[in-house]
Amino acid sequence: MRAPLRPSGPETWAVPELSAHLVLRGAGALIAPLRAVLRDWSVVPVQGTPPGPGIAIRHREGAYERCSPWTEAPRRFRDPVDAVCDLVVDLVHAYVAARPERLCLHAAAVETASGILLIPSTYRSGKSTLATALAARGARLFSDDVAPLGPAGEVEALGMLPRLRLPLPAGLGAAAQALTAAHPGPTSARYRYLALDAAGLAPRGTRRPVAAIVTLERAEGAAPALMEGDADHALQHLLLRNFARGPLPSRIFLRLRRLAAAVPCYRLRYGEAAEGAALLAERFAPLAPREVLDRAG
Template sequence: MTRTHANTTHGGARGLRAPDPCVTRLGFADLFHAVELHGDDALRDTLATVLPDWGCAPSPGNLAPGTPVTRVRRDDGEYGFQSWWATAPLTKLGVAGATCGVVADLVQAYLDARPGVFGLHCGAVRLGGQLVAFTGPYRAGKTTLVTRLGTEPGGELFCDDVLPIAPDGMAVALGVQPRLRLPLPDTMPDGFRAFVGRNLTVHDHRYGYVALPGQAAFGTRAPLAALILLSRQPGAKARFHRLDTSEAAAHLIRQNIADPGEVEAHYDRVSALAEGMACLTLVYSDLEDAVALVRTAFDGTAQAPRIADPGPPLDRTAAQEDADPADMDVMFRRSGDVVERVIGSDTFLWQMDGRHFFSLNPVGGAVWTLLETPASGHDIAAALHAAFPDVPRAVIAGDTARLLGQMHRRGLLTA
């Protein structure tokens, strides 16, 4: 698969200063991607800790032509991270933040090297022999929930961020340690807080990776038994609701970060995947309440989840309208912690904080391009109307206001 990316010279070095005389280049087993460490090679051990089975090792000599390169520079105790897919670096990162950026590039490289592999943005854990994927909207709590479930007896964490699904329908564990945002919130249960404190590996003031004794090793395969869409609601008792297969399939399509390939075949495959597993919505507020409910449902005594009386499917229309339309007079600019990735015809914006992906269709991608320099909503709508003169101005203005409102709420834009 050929990936479209913004870097055309030096493997994405634009935005960082000229290389230091001493550069450590790292390679990874069976991966056509290199990582260069400028100014400090301590991140080598960090990556080996977080990615224990990826064969991280020095790679001396010349790079093969066309090798994608991720670059990290340490300067005055802080890190700059230049993604292969981005035009500008992320700066002023701690060691865990820089590690997170490198891991994201390596996972994307893993997917790129395997055409036909689906990349589901989710957390996944095997409980009672059944692999369960958890996904949901912005800050639904998936990483915290799957990490907590991974501490349960017999719990086996497959991922907290991206789950590859092979063409045969089998999911593959990447063996990446889960990463939590620090400091932990005051509402975190004492027992889990203590566990995290004892098992932190790579960490800084914003993020911390956690070692789980039951983490699935890189390459472990299992069929997906269930997809659970998370809906965190203040004060709600943990409960399951049915999730229509069509809604589950639509969510899988939106959460795929790999190149979908031929559209019709992709849709057929996603529909078959959704039809072959249990699809549920989990409403919850309290972490331990949710853990108890999930453990009861997937206790290994049956091939299907044990749920006595799930509620009806939820109306998710209101949940999708998660932001007020933007003020079109306001000047908007891109946030500094966002990396752009073009996959097929869609643009994905990846945020360091929370590792969230925001999918933009081609028109949304055009809006993002227009925001290379600060622009008002009116400026953007005018440019779009020039490109689509047959669409009424009012329609373009309304769509632009809604998109900018969503992007601003997510922290992708600043005003």
């Protein structure tokens, strides 16, 4: 791995809550979109060398080049929003590394009246579009991609804006299309962030218990169906999606097994996000927790 550049002077920025700092060489254009995406976090200029891992980004030859403890080779992006999208991955790794008691899943998480629907799934599986379609139906987002789990299995909101790939799929549904249009965040040719307020996106640090685990079986043209699952199937998905390595493997297994055994598990088969969201909304109505419904009304 390449060592990040050493920070110095006003080029150094800290994200204290994420236990990381940035060294920007001619890359100050990243600060505005980064602050927008990290809605509930501080991005502040600092002097000297802050604690925590350093992430170095420099702008050269028309691109933003990043080195960090988590990159095997430099990562390059021409668009500042694309560069921020990729940078957030490193910041999440820094967050997890500084909190060894946390597990962290590649998962969407939406809040219902009874708790969190936890949707573990792999990269580019459609969980962000499904989460957005659920948000359009009144659910409050905790995560569209990364869901930290506390010691008791509760989900913690990171307060980072959700992100969708462009172009938006037609199957997202009219309500979700309208939601994305009404809450534009930083956008590139590849991605669009949604600048949701606290009623649509849980503030950082909000914690809720898991009400159910939903695994995805997405296939074009599939007849939508929400089926009862089993704890072993859900556990397999949780184990595959966990990327925190702080606890011993045996403790990771035991914690996730307890979670899978403690809540109902479902398998969602669907083709389009709007169809899948409709099934989940019917099963878990009302989607929105009471305090969100009160504010919306």
